[in-house]
Structures are given as C-alpha cells and as structure tokens.
Amino acid sequence: MTSTQNAPLAFLKGHGTENDFVIVPDPDNAVALSPADVARLCDRRAGIGGDGVLHVVRSAAHPEAKDLADQAEWFMDYRNADGSVAEMCGNGVRVFARYLEHAGHVTAGEVAVATRGGVKRVHLDKDGSVTVAMGRAVLPEESVTVTVDGRSWSARNVNMGNPHAVAFVDSLDHAGDLHTEPPYAPASVYPDGVNIEFVADRGPRHVAMRVHERGAAETRSCGTGACAVAVATARRDGADPAASGTPVTYTVDVLGGTLVITEHPNGEIDMTGPAVIVAEGTIDPSWLAGPSS
Numbered sequence: 001m002t003s004t005q006n007a008p009l010a011f012l013k014g015h016g017t018e019n020d021f022v023i024v025p026d027p028d029n030a031v032a033l034s035p036a037d038v039a040r041l042c043d044r045r046a047g048i049g050g051d052g053v054l055h056v057v058r059s060a061a062h063p064e065a066k067d068l069a070d071q072a073e074w075f076m077d078y079r080n081a082d083g084s085v086a087e088m089c090g091n092g093v094r095v096f097a098r099y100l101e102h103a104g105h106v107t108a109g110e111v112a113v114a115t116r117g118g119v120k121r122v123h124l125d126k127d128g129s130v131t132v133a134m135g136r137a138v139l140p141e142e143s144v145t146v147t148v149d150g151r152s153w154s155a156r157n158v159n160m161g162n163p164h165a166v167a168f169v170d171s172l173d174h175a176g177d178l179h180t181e182p183p184y185a186p187a188s189v190y191p192d193g194v195n196i197e198f199v200a201d202r203g204p205r206h207v208a209m210r211v212h213e214r215g216a217a218e219t220r221s222c223g224t225g226a227c228a229v230a231v232a233t234a235r236r237d238g239a240d241p242a243a244s245g246t247p248v249t250y251t252v253d254v255l256g257g258t259l260v261i262t263e264h265p266n267g268e269i270d271m272t273g274p275a276v277i278v279a280e281g282t283i284d285p286s287w288l289a290g291p292s293s
Contacts, residue, residue: 018256035083091221
C-alpha cells in the first residue's frame with residue numbers, strides 16, 4: 001500500500017443490513033490500494049474485517065470517474081474482500097452516502113454517487129434510512145443451472161450493473177454453507193463470475209434470500225442482489241410494472257435485516273434500507289509497511 005503521506009491511514013467501519021465495509025477516505029486519490037492490501041484490510045482476524053472496501057475519492061481525481069465529475073462529486077471505488085474490482089454494491093452505496101453525511105461533505109437529502117455501474121442517485125432520509133435509485137434491471141435471455149449438494153435449479157439471469165443468478169428454492173437451507181461458489185453451468189454466461197441468490201417465499205410480495213457474492217463468499221446482505229431478486233420474483237409472479245403501469249414493491253429479508261425494493265413503470269428500481277457508521281480510527285503505519293502490504 002502506498003500513499004503520498006508517510007502517516008497512519010484513516011479508516012471507518014460501516015454496514016448496511018450487516019453487509020460491512022472498511023471505508024478509506026482518500027479525496028485526492030493519493031492511496032494506492034493493491035488487491036493484497038484490500039484483502040488484508042478485509043481479513044476478519046488479521047485486519048479490520050469487511051465484505052469489501054469503500055475507497056472514497058473525488059470523481060475528478062480518479063481516472064475511471066473523471067468523466068462523471070460534472071454529475072457526481074464523489075466516486076465509490078469499490079473492491080470486493082478478495083481485492084477484485086466490482087462495478088457496483090447496493091449496500092455499499094448506502095454506506096458510502098452515510099459516510100459523506102458523517103464527514104460533513106453532504107447533508108440529508110439528494111446525493112449523487114459515481115460508481116463503475118454509473119451515477120447512482122441517493123436520498124438520505126431524516127429517519128436514518130437511505131434510498132438508492134439503482135437503475136434498471138437487464139434480463140438477458142441466457143439462463144444457468146445452479147447446483148448444491150446434488151440438487152439443481154434453473155436460475156434467472158439478472159444484471160443490475162453487475163451479474164446475478166437468482167434461484168428459487170423451497171428452503172434457504174438448500175443453499176448449503178455457501179463458503180465456496182456454487183457450481184453453475186454453462187460458465188460462459190458469466191465470464192467474469194456471478195453473484196448467486198437463493199430465494200424462498202415468505203408471503204405476498206415478501207421473500208427471503210441468501211447470497212454468495214462474487215469475490216466475498218456468503219454475505220449478510222447484497223443490495224444489488226435484493227434488487228435482482230425482487231425483479232426475478234415479480235416476473236415469476238406475472239408482475240411487470242412496464243406492462244401494468246403500476247409500481248411493484250417487494251420486501252426482501254436478508255440475513256442482516258430487511259430491504260424494500262420498488263420497481264417503477266419506467267424500469268427504475270429504488271432500494272431502501274439502513275446504513276450505519278460504527279467506528280473510525282487509524283491503521284498503524286508499521287502494519288501498512290509490513291511485508292505483505
């Protein structure tokens with residue numbers, strides 16, 4: 001890990017429905033985070049621990065976001081826990097916006113956040129909840145078969161700026177331990193990997209899910225996954241807001257809480273849920289300079 005300053009690295013820890021993140025404020029993009037650095041930060045025993053890293057950079061200072069600087073001042077340079085780069089993270093966007101408020105960069109109300117999946121519009125509610133305009137779902141025709149412990153299910157292909165495979169099961173226990181990625185075929189449908197959701201019904205327009213996130217194993221929650229699940233469930237149930245002209249809302253229970261997903265007739269999807277900052281501090285510079293950094 002390298003920085004233009006020979007000083008401890010500031011960090012915060014936050015979570016959205018227990019999908020947790022290490023937050024690294026770096027407005028000028030002065031901190032170079034290698035995949036190994038990210039993995040060390042996310043290590044739950046030897047590091048701080050998290051499902052990913054939210055690298056907070058001004059859009060104008062980051063080569064991947066400078067063209068979005070006129071739309072969003074801040075860029076969420078998101079990394080999975082294994083150090084790989086990801087297009088988007090729905091829970092991460094909520095926590096990212098909460099951090100911006102916590103740091104005094106924005107106030108409650110509308111906030112724009114640049115991501116690799118485009119600019120996301122966020123509303124910081126005074127009651128503590130955060131609503132993110134997640135964009136539109138794409139439903140590719142290709143489907144896959146997901147297999148766990150000898151059981152197989154056809155999974156719906158949904159793209160929310162990142163890829164998802166949604167499988168409906170009778171019991172969430174059928175997902176297995178999710179320590180490793182469930183096998184899926186054909187692999188060619190997802191050349192860069194996929195997030196796999198297992199979904200069980202809980203009631204009218206109410207489902208529960210477990211997820212194996214690409215690059216992070218099972219997580220307590222996945223925001224884009226919850227959106228993909230809501231859309232896939234709506235189509236399974238015969239609901240399509242574009243056809244009916246009426247918004248459709250699903251409650252999605254995740255291991256870490258509950259998210260509310262609304263798909264509008266124009267295809268736009270809103271996700272509402274909590275976002276909390278739980279700690280902040282600095283990382284020991286000697287640890288940063290260690291042989292594994």
